[in-house]
Amino acid sequence: MGRCGEFTKWLKLLLRCAGLAVGVLCATSLRAWAAPEDTLTVNPSLNEFYLAENYYSVLEDPTGQLTIADVQQPTWRTRFERLQGSGQPPNIQHPRSTYWLRITVRHAPTETAAVYLELYDSHIGGAVFFRPRQPGATAYDSVATGANLPFATRPHPYKNFLFDLPPRPGQTETYYLRLRSDTRTSFRAMLHSAAGLIPELSVQYCLLGCFYGVLLIMVLYNLILFFFLKDRTYLYYVLYVASGTLLFLSEDGLGFQYLWPRGPLLNHFIGAAAPVLLLLTFATYASGFLDTASRLPRLHRLGLWVVGISTGLLVLDAAVIHSGFSFWLYLLPYGLLYYTGFQAYRSGFRPSRYLLLAQALVATSLAFLIMRKLGIDFYNNAYTVYSLYVAFLAEVVILSYALGEKLKGLMDTTLLTQHRLLKQLRKKHQAQDRLVEQMRENQELKDRLNTELEALVAQRTTELHRQNDTVAAQNRELLEANGLLALQSAAIEKLNSDLSRDLHAEKAARIEAREVDFGEFSQIYPDKEACLRYLADLKWAHGGYRCRKCGHEKSCEAREPFARRCTRCRYVESATAGTLLQKCKFSIVKALYAVFLLHAHRGVYSPSELARVLDLRQATSWAFAQKVLAALQRRRQAQDFEDGEPWTHVLLDATAELADVDEA
Numbered sequence: 088m089g090r091c092g093e094f095t096k097w098l099k100l101l102l103r104c105a106g107l108a109v110g111v112l113c114a115t116s117l118r119a120w121a122a123p124e125d126t127l128t129v130n131p132s133l134n135e136f137y138l139a140e141n142y143y144s145v146l147e148d149p150t151g152q153l154t155i156a157d158v159q160q161p162t163w164r165t166r167f168e169r170l171q172g173s174g175q176p177p178n179i180q181h182p183r184s185t186y187w188l189r190i191t192v193r194h195a196p197t198e199t200a201a202v203y204l205e206l207y208d209s210h211i212g213g214a215v216f217f218r219p220r221q222p223g224a225t226a227y228d229s230v231a232t233g234a235n236l237p238f239a240t241r242p243h244p245y246k247n248f249l250f251d252l253p254p255r256p257g258q259t260e261t262y263y264l265r266l267r268s269d270t271r272t273s274f275r276a277m278l279h280s281a282a283g284l285i286p287e288l289s290v291q292y293c294l295l296g297c298f299y300g301v302l303l304i305m306v307l308y309n310l311i312l313f314f315f316l317k318d319r320t321y322l323y324y325v326l327y328v329a330s331g332t333l334l335f336l337s338e339d340g341l342g343f344q345y346l347w348p349r350g351p352l353l354n355h356f357i358g359a360a361a362p363v364l365l366l367l368t369f370a371t372y373a374s375g376f377l378d379t380a381s382r383l384p385r386l387h388r389l390g391l392w393v394v395g396i397s398t399g400l401l402v403l404d405a406a407v408i409h410s411g412f413s414f415w416l417y418l419l420p421y422g423l424l425y426y427t428g429f430q431a432y433r434s435g436f437r438p439s440r441y442l443l444l445a446q447a448l449v450a451t452s453l454a455f456l457i458m459r460k461l462g463i464d465f466y467n468n469a470y471t472v473y474s475l476y477v478a479f480l481a482e483v484v485i486l487s488y489a490l491g492e493k494l495k496g497l498m499d500t501t502l503l504t505q506h507r508l509l510k511q512l513r514k515k516h517q518a519q520d521r522l523v524e525q526m527r528e529n530q531e532l533k534d535r536l537n538t539e540l541e542a543l544v545a546q547r548t549t550e551l552h553r554q555n556d557t558v559a560a561q562n563r564e565l566l567e568a569n570g571l572l573a574l575q576s577a578a579i580e581k582l583n584s585d586l587s588r589d590l591h592a593e594k595a596a597r598i599e600a601r602e603v604d605f606g607e608f609s610q611i612y613p614d615k616e617a618c619l620r621y622l623a624d625l626k627w628a629h630g631g632y633r634c635r636k637c638g639h640e641k642s643c644e645a646r647e648p649f650a651r652r653c654t655r656c657r658y659v660e661s662a663t664a665g666t667l668l669q670k671c672k673f674s675i676v677k678a679l680y681a682v683f684l685l686h687a688h689r690g691v692y693s694p695s696e697l698a699r700v701l702d703l704r705q706a707t708s709w710a711f712a713q714k715v716l717a718a719l720q721r722r723r724q725a726q727d728f729e730d731g732e733p734w735t736h737v738l739l740d741a742t743a744e745l746a747d748v749d750e751a
Contacts, residue, residue, distance in 0.1 A: 134283025209340035238348035246340030441489035
């Protein structure tokens with residue numbers, strides 16, 4: 088019985104294994120329809136060949152545990168999908184997954200030298216290249232390198248990843264690439280012949296050397312200008328160009344190759360920090376060049392907020408989130424800076440057109456870069472790949488020329504101002520010469536007059552003594568006249584006071600007669616103080632104070648304007664307490680005029696029209712109108728209501744006493 092039970096267990100185990108095998112075979116048969124990649128035939132007459140999407144087959148490994156032996160098994164070999172037609176872009180979409188690329192190459196029958204496979208993107212974190220050890224063998228050699236490893240792990244000292252395919256004349260071999268990266272890197276590749284590789288690399292390094300040489304010249308030139316001119320805009324320009332240089336050194340891999348080959352972490356940090364540093368330095372340069380703080384202060388403050396928030400989000404994404412779409416965060420600050428430059432141009436600052444042109448060139452080249460990041464195949468060739476270098480170089484030259492134009496404009500303005508000052512000084516000197524001549528003539532005239540006057544002085548002295556007596560008599564008469572004028576002035580002041588009081592009474596009467604608009608009403612009650620004084624007079628005129636808390640009838644002035652403090656319980660009552668204006672959320676002048684309008688029109692006044700007249704929101708106007716209409720309705724129902732009575736009865740509506748009052 089024991090042996091039978093043991094046999095039964097083994098039988099069940101075999102059945103389960105058979106079922107699992109059938110399932111695997113079914114899954115394999117379901118995926119067997121996937122078309123393999125096209126075979127790439129090496130043409131010895133071509134120095135380089137771009138690998139289109141039909142030459143790739145891709146397998147995504149979310150676990151990252153598959154080995155070269157695993158992917159050669161039928162279970163996984165049939166799961167490779169040809170990139171063309173799969174809907175998947177030619178880049179790493181999920182940074183946490185491992186991607187296997189399979190490339191089938193038919194070597195030329197006359198091949199005698201190795202061919203080389205180049206991966207364009209130098210930011211791939213880990214790249215392992217597998218090649219057969221022997222022609223037709225299933226055993227593979229591997230070459231492991233990547234941006235997360237020191238540069239010395241590269242099989243060839245080149246800025247991009249370069250793997251050699253040994254000569255296999257007439258053989259068809261399958262090669263694998265195992266890629267893993269923390270960012271959305273591209274796995275576009277190019278196949279080079281041995282004869283064309285060295286000239287191609289020489290041209291690339293020569294052009295890149297010219298590119299960085301021009302940048303270095305521009306940095307040194309503008310740095311010298313900064314030391315001579317003491318204009319900080321040149322320093323901001325130097326920092327911007329230096330940041331761009333650091334970014335390009337990180338992007339094309341030259342920095343990792345020559346400057347920090349033993350620091351993959353430093354290379355990763357520079358690759359993440361350089362774009363943020365470029366944004367900050369360009370924003371600082373644009374602000375100084377356009378002088379936005381004084382020319383466009385509102386856009387200047389908005390730009391500070393937008394650049395600061397974008398920088399914080401970019402740092403957060405690079406340090407924590409790793410979304411892979413951080414380049415979208417650059418659109419808002421750069422777009423705002425471009426709009427600021429356009430507004431500066433519209434305001435009359437002509438050099439800003441150069442900044443607009445330079446940024447337009449960079450934006451055009453960045454469009455190709457963004458499409459490559461998103462995996463969109465749009466004019467992807469060597470010209471569009473390196474178009475950003477040309478655009479940035481053009482931008483550097485244009486911005487330097489723009490600084491010169493700005494300086495030239497300032498110098499022209501200074502020269503024009505100096506010319507105007509010289510013209511004014513010339514006129515001033517001419518006026519001084521005329522003044523000297525006039526003073527000389529005046530001196531001669533004065534001498535002649537002095538001679539004549541000395542003769543007349545004696546004659547006039549006698550007459551003056553005689554006239555002094557007459558003047559003394561006239562002075563006495565003038566004193567009497569001054570007394571009369573003082574009396575008349577006092578009478579006129581009294582008349583003016585009476586006239587002002589009558590005028591104010593007439594305006595108040597017109598208010599009672601409902602014949603004033605908001606302008607005239609604002610003249611009678613121009614501010615909050617006037618309104619509070621009016622309400623206080625209505626409430627407490629002729630000793631009508633009575634404490635609302637204890638009923639005491641004596642009070643004194645409180646700290647608040649026109650408020651009263653009870654002398655017994657120290658309770659403070661404001662001028663608006665117990666009125667329709669208590670707890671009013673908008674201008675008390677507008678509220679007073681709203682009560683006047685609704686009373687004058689007997690409550691028939693549209694809240695929307697009231698909002699338009701008083702420049703209020705519809706909801707505020709409607710809520711206050713309802714409060715006043717309710718008070719008008721209660722007043723009409725009162726026993727002492729009289730038709731045509733003044734509007735002050737509505738202001739002192741008794742229901743306002745139910746509202747909260749101010750406390751001391």
